[in-house]
Amino acid sequence: MVPIPSYYEFQNPVKVIAGKVAVDNVAYELDQLGAKRPLVITDKGVVAAGLLQVVVDGFAGSEVAIGAIFEDTPPDSSNHVVNAVAKMFREAGCDSIVAVGGGSVLDTAKAVNILAAEGGDDLLQYMGAEILKKPLKPFIAIPTTAGTGSEVTLAAIIANPDKNIKMAFTSARLYPNVAILDPRMTLTMPPKITAATGMDALTHAVEAYSCKQKNPLSDAYATAAIAMIRDYLPRAVADGSDKDARFAMANASLLAGVSFSNAMVGVVHSLAHAVGGVCHVPHGVGNAIFLPIGMEYNMDVVADIYAELLLPLAGPDVYLATPPERRAQKSVDTIKALNRELNRLSGLPLTLKDAGVPKGKLEDCAKAAINDGSHTFNPKELEYNDALSLIRKAYE
Amino acid sequence: MMIANTVAKWRPREKPLKKFVVASAFLALGSAMETAAILDKDVRNEVKTWKDPMVVMFEVLPNGPYMVLEKRNGRLRYLGMNKMPADLAISFKTLEGAFLVMSAQIGTPQSYAEHRATLKGDVSAAMSLIRCLNIVQGYLFPKIISKRVLKRVPPMNLTKHAIRAVIYALGVPYGLRRL
Numbered sequence: 422m423v424p425i426p427s428y429y430e431f432q433n434p435v436k437v438i439a440g441k442v443a444v445d446n447v448a449y450e451l452d453q454l455g456a457k458r459p460l461v462i463t464d465k466g467v468v469a470a471g472l473l474q475v476v477v478d479g480f481a482g483s484e485v486a487i488g489a490i491f492e493d494t495p496p497d498s499s500n501h502v503v504n505a506v507a508k509m510f511r512e513a514g515c516d517s518i519v520a521v522g523g524g525s526v527l528d529t530a531k532a533v534n535i536l537a538a539e540g541g542d543d544l545l546q547y548m549g550a551e552i553l554k555k556p557l558k559p560f561i562a563i564p565t566t567a568g569t570g571s572e573v574t575l576a577a578i579i580a581n582p583d584k585n586i587k588m589a590f591t592s593a594r595l596y597p598n599v600a601i602l603d604p605r606m607t608l609t610m611p612p613k614i615t616a617a618t619g620m621d622a623l624t625h626a627v628e629a630y631s632c633k634q635k636n637p638l639s640d641a642y643a644t645a646a647i648a649m650i651r652d653y654l655p656r657a658v659a660d661g662s663d664k665d666a667r668f669a670m671a672n673a674s675l676l677a678g679v680s681f682s683n684a685m686v687g688v689v690h691s692l693a694h695a696v697g698g699v700c701h702v703p704h705g706v707g708n709a710i711f712l713p714i715g716m717e718y719n720m721d722v723v724a725d726i727y728a729e730l731l732l733p734l735a736g737p738d739v740y741l742a743t744p745p746e747r748r749a750q751k752s753v754d755t756i757k758a759l760n761r762e763l764n765r766l767s768g769l770p771l772t773l774k775d776a777g778v779p780k781g782k783l784e785d786c787a788k789a790a791i792n793d794g795s796h797t798f799n800p801k802e803l804e805y806n807d808a809l810s811l812i813r814k815a816y817e
Numbered sequence: 818m819m820i821a822n823t824v825a826k827w828r829p830r831e832k833p834l835k836k837f838v839v840a841s842a843f844l845a846l847g848s849a850m851e852t853a854a855i856l857d858k859d860v861r862n863e864v865k866t867w868k869d870p871m872v873v874m875f876e877v878l879p880n881g882p883y884m885v886l887e888k889r890n891g892r893l894r895y896l897g898m899n900k901m902p903a904d905l906a907i908s909f910k911t912l913e914g915a916f917l918v919m920s921a922q923i924g925t926p927q928s929y930a931e932h933r934a935t936l937k938g939d940v941s942a943a944m945s946l947i948r949c950l951n952i953v954q955g956y957l958f959p960k961i962i963s964k965r966v967l968k969r970v971p972p973m974n975l976t977k978h979a980i981r982a983v984i985y986a987l988g989v990p991y992g993l994r995r996l
Contacts, residue, residue, distance in 0.1 A: 426931075428931045429930075429931065430931070430932045545939075548937075548938060548939055548940060549935065549936040549937040549938055549940065549943075550935055550936040550940075551932070551935035551936070552935050552936070552937045584941075588939075588940065589940050632930075633926055633927065633929075633930040634929075634930035634931075685930070791944065791948075792940075792941035792944045792945065793940075793941070793944070794940040794941075794943065794944060797926060797929050797944070797947070798926070798929065798930055799968075800968070801968060801969075802951075802967075802968035802969035804948075804969075
């Protein structure tokens with residue numbers, strides 16, 4: 422019997438525009454939102470791949486004209502970058518934001534939107550959960566990875582280099598108004614990034630399905646995402662020009678994003694945020710490494726939930742062929758096998774050592790992990806010794 | 818046809834008993850935190866990592882009750898039940914939501930999962946506060962309740978039982994001075 426929580430909240434206010442030449446709708450959608458002068462936020466990789474030009478082409482002949490473009494979003498955006506870009510927003514007289522890029526660009530744009538609407542020049546004073554009071558500026562998200570799902574989530578993660586941590590901002594106000602999935606936007610992702618971002622999406626879906634805030638609506642999105650990732654991620658990594666696989670992964674990432682935005686994540690993300698903040702391990706790589714380890718950690722509490730996940734993870738044939746008492750472990754084994762396959766196809770690291778984490782930093786990572794808010798929603802408690810043990814397990 | 822606006826007939830019902838339970842729980846929690854910060858090694862070590870001074874406030878929207886803690890000069894004190902500007906504020910959205918938590922019907926992890934409260938401030942400081950709250954709830958609640966409201970019940974030994982006795986016999990009554 423499917424358990425129903427006694428109380429939950431679910432939101433999905435983002436308009437999703439997906440498919441062939443979808444990006445060309447950007448000026449129209451801004452106009453519908455009453456916006457005339459957007460700030461475009463992106464990064465050098467997107468520019469070099471020719472994707473920014475595709476977006477700019479969407480403004481041809483429109484009364485909506487780009488007011489400013491920021492091309493230099495770093496891979497781990499910081500509060501210093503956000504403060505500077507918010508200043509650009511104000512000085513250029515912009516009234517809306519278009520973000521074109523991966524998780525760092527989308528999160529930077531959300532954080533810039535906070536300052537654009539709330540005023541001030543210090544992002545740190547807005548840290549927390551559900552405290553933003555003012556409506557933000559119109560915001561369109563165009564992801565170029567598949568992905569963080571940030572185009573449909575209420576969270577932004579921004580690094581604080583002074584404290585060496587990743588700061589979390591969560592608010593319903595952070596949802597973009599529109600998310601545009603255009604198959605052209607993810608075609609140029611290299612195999613390793615395709616693999617890492619795909620595993621990020623899988624982790625979102627698995628954790629959303631198994632953490633304390635899960636609900637029937639988020640579960641539906643999670644299982645749909647997992648099944649799509651099962652079918653299309655290896656294909657997209659093996660052949661980046663496979664447009665169907667690319668578009669499917671963009672959809673899977675969005676589904677997983679909706680799911681975890683409404684059900685949150687857990688220990689895997691706390692550990693990934695920690696190694697990301699302390700040792701700059703890319704987020705998707707950290708999630709890929711820690712996902713099977715985090716699941717084994719939680720196994721004594723949520724084995725029945727992991728057993729249910731075998732169906733979308735491995736398909737109906739494997740699910741039916743696996744005795745019920747072994748399905749939970751089989752789910753973990755399936756993910757380990759996927760990691761190995763992605764490692765073979767793209768060189769995705771399988772251990773923290775492979776990912777370049779210095780052995781001397783493991784204790785710092787453990788400290789950062791327990792101070793990350795994600796594990797609040799984990800089904801099992803995480804204390805310092807637990808975090809250190811898991812990080813050591815992931816090391817080699 | 819007569820159309821009558823009857824809004825004047827209707828008032829929200831006050832819930833004095835629930836408000837009293839929440840206020841009492843806040844008092845017990847604040848006093849227990851102050852005592853545990855002296856006697857419990859883990860709480861002491863957590864509070865050491867907080868900035869100094871730092872004000873932590875628990876509140877129930879829209880107009881109370883409140884519970885305020887302050888770390889100043891290395892010492893954590895329970896300041897009482899008056900609202901004040903805080904570095905870290907945990908705000909229960911409704912009295913009913915606060916009552917569910919403070920009467921131990923749901924635990925703090927479940928309350929976060931159910932969006933019963935908002936958080937203003939540094940998340941990493943909040944995580945440290947939550948670890949302290951878990952320890953203090955372990956002291957305040959008998960195991961049969963702790964098992965229901967906490968993800969992991971802090972282990973108890975002779976020393977911890979003694980701390981529990983001090984919290985009940987001295988810590989909480991001492992907090993009454995703030996009324």
